[in-house]
Amino acid sequence: xxxxxxxxxxxxxxxxxLGFSNLxxxxxxxxxxxxxxxxxELCFGPLEVAYDYDWLKRTVTRQSIxxxxxxxxxxxxxxxxxxxxxxxxxxxxxxxxKAERLGRRLGLKNLYIKNDAVNMPTLSFKDRVVSVALTxxxxxxxxxxxxxxxxxLANSTAAIAxxxxxxxxxxxxxxxxxxxxxxxxxxxxxxxAVEGNYDQVNRLCSEVADRYGWGxxxxxxxxxxxxxxxxxAYEVAEQLGWQLPDQVVIPLASGSQYxxxxxxxxxxxxxxxxxxxxxxxxxxxxxxxxxxxxxxxEGRDFVTPVKPNTIAKSIAIGNPADGIYALDIAxxxxxxxxxxxxxxxxxxIKLLAETEGIFTETAGGTTIAVLKQLAESGQIDPEAVxxxxxxxxxxxTQEAIQPHVGHPLLISPKIESFEQALxxxxxxxxxxxxxxxx
Ligand SMILES: *Cc1c(COP(=O)(O)O)cnc(C)c1O
Ligand SMILES: [Zn+2]
Numbered sequence: 097x098x099x100x101x102x103x104x105x106x107x108x109x110x111x112x113x114l115g116f117s118n119l120x121x122x123x124x125x126x127x128x129x130x131x132x133x134x135x136x137e138l139c140f141g142p143l144e145v146a147y148d149y150d151w152l153k154r155t156v157t158r159q160s161i162x163x164x165x166x167x168x169x170x171x172x173x174x175x176x177x178x179x180x181x182x183x184x185x186x187x188x189x190x191x192x193x194k195a196e197r198l199g200r201r202l203g204l205k206n207l208y209i210k211n212d213a214v215n216m217p218t219l220s221f222k223d224r225v226v227s228v229a230l231t232x233x234x235x236x237x238x239x240x241x242x243x244x245x246x247x248x249l250a251n252s253t254a255a256i257a258x259x260x261x262x263x264x265x266x267x268x269x270x271x272x273x274x275x276x277x278x279x280x281x282x283x284x285x286x287x288x289a290v291e292g293n294y295d296q297v298n299r300l301c302s303e304v305a306d307r308y309g310w311g312x313x314x315x316x317x318x319x320x321x322x323x324x325x326x327x328x329a330y331e332v333a334e335q336l337g338w339q340l341p342d343q344v345v346i347p348l349a350s351g352s353q354y355x356x357x358x359x360x361x362x363x364x365x366x367x368x369x370x371x372x373x374x375x376x377x378x379x380x381x382x383x384x385x386x387x388x389x390x391x392x393x394e395g396r397d398f399v400t401p402v403k404p405n406t407i408a409k410s411i412a413i414g415n416p417a418d419g420i421y422a423l424d425i426a427x428x429x430x431x432x433x434x435x436x437x438x439x440x441x442x443x444x445i446k447l448l449a450e451t452e453g454i455f456t457e458t459a460g461g462t463t464i465a466v467l468k469q470l471a472e473s474g475q476i477d478p479e480a481v482x483x484x485x486x487x488x489x490x491x492x493t494q495e496a497i498q499p500h501v502g503h504p505l506l507i508s509p510k511i512e513s514f515e516q517a518l519x520x521x522x523x524x525x526x527x528x529x530x531x532x533x534x
Contacts, residue, residue, distance in 0.1 A: 247276030329360025
């Protein structure tokens, strides 16, 4: 296994140089070689990728980004890879949709949806983090990759490993939605369905990582993996015409994505690609697994682990690794971290579908439910530019929504049958309407 940095130069004036340098401990600042390592030996703090921002400032321009590929790799200098040819399966550059109809319903004048329900190749934001992690895994010489997953990460890892020709074993809780299990099996990895919740799966995987030397995207490769989420900040800034939004709403599982979107905005300011401006960071959790929202509500700066019980399985992490950092960001930006009940999550999925034509999974329903709470309680500014992050696709969590979408009208292939059914449908609609209007 080769664990050295490739010395291949970038095709820029500053050849031999890269945007990223070392891994640095978030707590004590100790630095390490950029290998597969995620915990500081001195203080057990999490390791993060460090960059040379002076070099980035000199090298990267709006134009150089715009001339790059139509994928996350247009931001390659801000990502922790050395390859000139990273694994590019078209991940990223998902639509930023101006949500006029949803905005009107919620009383928000400048609402946008960042739609990662259509991210490539597996229809969730996890394709971003996995594209980066597996590119780095190859650079570090791994031939087998793996992950502990609540579903979407498994789908991304299996698909992108297949594309890259890497061996793949994934670990999921045994009670996942059928769409998420099938969405991994189709790529033919080894799938371990563990009888336990995500936090137990994750603990098992830490042991496997130590014993087998595999590249676990969210464990020993975590510093690289998590950087992929920064592209959700870069894209929004670019799509808004090189400006930061005023406020964002982001779903929280481990809290990684939330903290990295914050880092992404800060980096763009630091290197002069956008003007500085305060961005309010709001977070969304499912009530049935809301350790970060509970800590926020109670004014604590530590997170007490919980046992998940919610339909929002993709964000059901009871012991969130980045919870304390998320709390810090919410507080210092004046944001909120709130929780939505399962019925509110279902209502959020339906509201987004009916107003914007976007079918999201339970995590996206959580974002919309919390956005609605914030709008109705006046905790977000109705005039300001607001971005709600929709991170996954509704076709993967059909169980959650099936009982709430009604049925098609079964008719015979005759005009009379159609007209009878139409009459019935109109009567039902009138009844529905009378019920809500009394
Ligand atoms: C994993 C996931 C999240 C949250 O991820 P963290 O970075 O762990 O907070 C949000 N939405 C979806 C759909 C996910 O799969
Ligand atoms: Zn440390």
